[in-house]
Amino acid sequence: MHGWRIPASVWKWLILLMAGGLAVLVASELHVGLGARLPDGEGSLRVTLEDQLGARPQGLGTHWLTVAALDPRSPLAAAGVRPGERLRFDRPLDRWRRFAPGERVDVTLDSGRSLRLTALPTPVGLADRTDYIGRTLIVFPALLFTLAIGWHQPAQRAYRSLSMMFLAMSAAFFYSFWFGAADGPSALGKLVQLPLNCLAWYFAADFALHYAAQHTGHLRHWLAHAMRFYRPLALASAAYTAWFALGHEAPWLWVPSTLSIGGGALILFLSLVDGWRSGRGDLRQRYRWLVLGLMCGGVPPLLTMLPWLDWETGLGRITVLAYFGGQFLTYCLLGYAVMRYRVFDFYLAVNRVVVFGVVSLLLLCTFGMLQHWVAHHVSAGHSGFGWQLLSDAAPAVLVFLVFNKLHARVEHAVHAVVFRRWAAREAQLREWLAAIVHIRSSDTLVAGLAAALDRFGDHAGSAVYLRLPDGGFALAASATGRFPPRIGPNDPLAVLLRADLAPTRHQLPQDAGVLALPMCHRAQLHGIVLLGARPNGESWRPDEITLLADTASQAGLGLQALRVDELQQAVGSLHAQVRRRSVELQAAAGRRRFGMDALP
Template sequence: MGDDNLRTTSPRLRRWKALVLVLAALVGAHSTMFGLGALPINTGLSYGSVGDNIKLDDTAPPGYVRVVKAAPDRPLHTAGVRVGDAIRFDRPGDLRRGAFRSEELLGLSIVREGRTIRAVMRLPPSTTSLWSAQVLANALLGLFMVLAGALIATRARQASGVLLGAAMVTMGMPGSFPYEWENLLEPLFPISLVWSLIMMLAPAGMLAFALVQRANVTGRAVKAPWRIIFALYLAAHAGVWLAEVYTAHAFRDVPVLGHLASLVLLYWVGPIVACGLLIKAASETTAQDRTRFGFLAAALGLYFFGKFFIGLFINMTGNDFSLGNPVAALGLAASAAGVGIFLYAMLRHRVVDLGFAVNRTLIYGVLSTTLLLAFFFLEWGAEQIVPAEMREANILMSAGIAFGLFLVFHRVRDWVEKGVETLFFRSWRDNDARLGRFLKDAAFVTRADALTQTALAEFTRYTGGALVGVYAVADDGSARLQAGHDLPSRVEPDHSVMVRLRADREILHDDLPERLGAALVLPMILRTEIRGFVLIGAKPSGEDYRPDEREALAGAAQRIGMDLHALEIDRLEAELRRLKSPRPLRAGSRQVAAS
C-alpha cells in the first residue's frame, strides 16, 4: 500500500509478478476443474454432498451434526440415517466432500434417542455427468479473468498494474468449494483453506488497486486514514477466514459472531468502495483517462456483482445456480457484461495497454472462440429440434446441417472480422492512411526546408504530440538539428547513438541515453551512408510505440531522407547548369579575340 513507485526493473516488483503468476496457475487449475463438471464425461467419481442434508447446531453431541434431510433411496437414507439423527463420520472431512470414488464406503456413527449405532454408507457407482451450459459459461468467464489478470500483471510497469492483475486473477475463482478430484480426502482440507483464502483476497485486491490508482491520479501518496482502513479491512477478512477454519474443524458456528452469513456484507464493502474511488479518480483526471476509469469501474463492478454478490445471495437463499433460477441467470448475464465491457475498454480504449501483438491475438482469439461456441450451440439446438429418428434414418440431413453451418460460419466470421477491424483498429488504420497520404505528397515538395518542416509536423501528429527532431549529418560527421525544438542542436560524431547508427544502420528503440530525450531514432540511409535521422520522443500518453508504428515511422523517415537527397541533387544540378551557362555581355565590355 505504498506509493506506486515500483518500476519494471525493480526486483521487488518482479517478485510480486512471479507471485501473481503462481496465483494464476492455482486459480486457473481450479476453474478448469470446475469446468470439467459441465462436460458430459465420466470422471470415475460419484457425486453428492452430504453437507446439504445436515445442520450445525448446539443440540448435537460434540463432533456430531444434526440431519435435517434424508431422502429415500439416497445413500444417507440407505445407510439407516433418519431425519433428526446426529451423525459423525469416521473421517470428519467426508462431511465436506462433494465427490467420491466410485462406490466408496464411508463409516459413520449415528446417535438416536441416546443410543449410538454404527453404519456404513455406500456411494453409488460413477456416472456420466450431465451437460451444464451455466457451469461451462461461468468456468470460461473465470478463465478469461485469470488469463487477462496474468497478462496485465506481467506487462505492468507499476505496482498499480500488478495489483489490478492480481485482483482480476482472484476474481476468476469459481468458488471456494472443491471440485472433481479436489474432493479426494487427502487434498481436501488444505485445498479448501487455500481456495477460501484466495476468495477473500478478491475484494481486498480491488480496494488496494483503487487506492493506489487514485493516488497516481492525484499525485499524492495514500493517506494514513485510508491505510488504517485498509489494514482493518484485511484484519476483518483474516478473522472471517479463521472463523471458517474453526467451523470446518469443530462443526460449530463461531461463538459470539454467530452464523457467518451475517459477515457476508464485509465481502461486499471492498468492491463498493473501490468502484467509488475509481469514479472519484475519473472526475479528477483528463477526459481520455476519465473514459478509461469509467469503463474500468463499470466492468469490475458488474463482474463482481454478478459473480460474487448474486452468488452469495443464492448461497443464502437455496443454492439454486441453474439457469432456471432468474436470479442465477441475472448473475451470469451481469458477469458476462462485465467481461464484455472490460474487453472492449481494454482493446478499444486501452484501459490496459497489452501491446499490439497481444491486443490483436486477444481480440481474434476471443472472436474465434465466441463464434465456435455460438455455432456449437446452434448445431446442438438443431439436433434438439430435429427428431432423433429422422437424424438417424437420414444421414444426408445431418450432413446438410453440418455443411450449412460450415458455410454460414465462414461468411459470418468474415463479416465479424471486418466489423472488429472497424471497431477496434480504425484509429490505427486511419493514422497509417494519413501518413501514407503525406509520403505520397512529399515527393512533390520543391524545397528542402519546406519538406523538413512538413515532415516534422506529420511525425508530431502521427505520434500524438511527441517531441520530434529532424537531423542532417554534416561533413565533419556530426548531426545538426534542421527542424524541431527542445532537443539537442548537435550530436557529436562519436556519440553512442551515432556509433550505433553507423554500425547497425537500423531503427534504434532501446537503451537510448536519457539526456537525448529519444524513444526512437529513425535513420535516413543512402546506400551505406547515414545522411541523417529523425529523433522521436516518448508519447505524451505514456504508451509504447507498437511494432507496426515503429516500422511505419522508420519507412517514412527513409522516404523523407531519399526525397531530401533528391532535392539536394536537383539543387546541385541547377547550380551546375547556372555555372555552365554563358553569361550575357554587359554594356561597354569588349571581346578579346583568340590569338
C-alpha cells in the first residue's frame, strides 16, 4: 500500500471501504453486547483457563488451554474434568467469545474425549463491563482519525501508514472478548484483529520513518536499513498469526510476535526522537507532540504482555485500565496537537471537526451508558409498560433536553482551552485593523502595525520596510527585535516576495526573522513585514500566517490610501504656498512701480 502502488483516488475509497467495513462489524457486535448481553447477562462455563496474554508464552501459539480452576457448578466439573487437564474449543475463536445463556459449546479434551456443554446464565461482572465500555469509547475516535487522515491525505506514504495504524487500533475493539455469534460478523472482526495487532506497530514505525523525512538526522538512515529487515518480519508475523486465528497450531508464535511488536516500538521511538532532535521550529513541536501522544497509546499495550504487572482490581486488570487510559489520552493529545500545532497536515476546519466529532461521540456514548444503567438498575426486576417506558423514554428525553446545551458547553470548553489565547489575540489584532481607517498619518500607521504584530506574536519582534525609489526597502518601524536597516532591491527575500507576493518562511536571511509578509497593491510590492521567532519556541501556524498576511495586506492598502491623502495635502499646501508667494510678488512689484513713478 505504498504511495507509488495505489493511486490517491483509489486509496481514498479503499480506506473508506475498510473503515466502513470495520464500523459495520463493531456496530453488529455492539448490537449484541449492549442490546442483550450487558442487560440480560451472559453464558459461562464457570471455568478459569490459562489464557491471559503474557501469562504463558506457549499459550500464544496453541489452542490447547489448561484448566486452572473449576467452579463446583461448572458443566466441566459435572463431566469429570479436573484442574490441570487441557482442552480446546471445537470452534477456535470461542476461546475469546462470551456465550449466550443456554448456548451449546463443543470442546475436546487432550484425552480425545468430546464434550457438549451448556453455558450457564451469569451476570456480566463489573470488570468485564468496564473493559467492554472502555473499548467502545476508544473505537469511535480511532475510526474518525482513520477516515480524516486517509481521506484528506491520500498521496503521502506517511499519512497512509498513519491511517492504517488507526484502523488497526480500531480493530483492537475485538482484542479481549466479544459477545456475538460464533458464525456472525463479530467472528470476522476477531479474525481481522489478530494479524492487525502485529501490523499496527509496523504501520506506526513506517509512519514515523517517513514523516518529514527531508528534515531528519543521521539515525534515520540506519533506521531505514533496519526497516528492510523488519518489514518482512512484521508481515510474516501477521501471516502466522492469521494462520493461528483460523484454528491451526502455531508453535513458537510468541517469538515472531514479540520481535515484531518490540521492533516496531523501537523503530517508532527512535524515529520520533531523531526527528525531534534534528527538527527546528514548528517541525520540532510536531515531533514533540507525536512522541507524547503515540507513546501514551503505545506503552500501555506493551505492559499488558508483562505478567508481573497483571494486578486485579474491582474494575479489572491494572494493565487493561492503563491501556484504555493511554488510548483515550492519545486521542486527546493528538486532537489538541492537531488543532493547535497542526501535527497532521489537515485543513483547519477538518481539524476542528475531528476533535469536536470526538467530543460528540463521547457524549453520545455517555448517554448510551446512562440508558444501559437505567435499564439494568432502575428497571431490573420490573415489568410492564410503565417501567419499559421509563427505561426507554427517560434517557431519550434527557438526551433531547440536555444534549444540545451540554454539547455546546463542552465544545465551548474545548474551544476555550485550545483557542482562548489565540482568539483573544486575533480579536485584538482585528480591532486594530478596524481602527486604521481613523488613522491620519502614515508614520503612525506603520508604527502601529509593527506594535500590533508584535503583541499578536507574544513579543516575537516585528519590522516594517517601505519601498525606496531605487527599488530597495528601508526600515520604517520595528518592535522588540533586531532587524537589518535595509533590504536591497536584489536581495533574495525581496526577489522572492516580488515574484510570489505571498508569505514565506524559507530562504530568509539569518537576521531577518522567521516569517516575511508582503505589502502589495495592484500586484506591486510596496513594503515588507518581517516577524521574528516567538520567545516560547512556538511556530507560526498556517491559520495565523493567513491572518497575519491579511493584516499586512489591509495595512498596505490603508498605507497607500494615506499616502494618496498626504500627497493631496502636500499638493494643496504647495498650491497655497504658490498663491501666497504670488500675492507677495505682486505686492512687491506694485511697490516697485509706485516708487519709480514718484521719482523726479
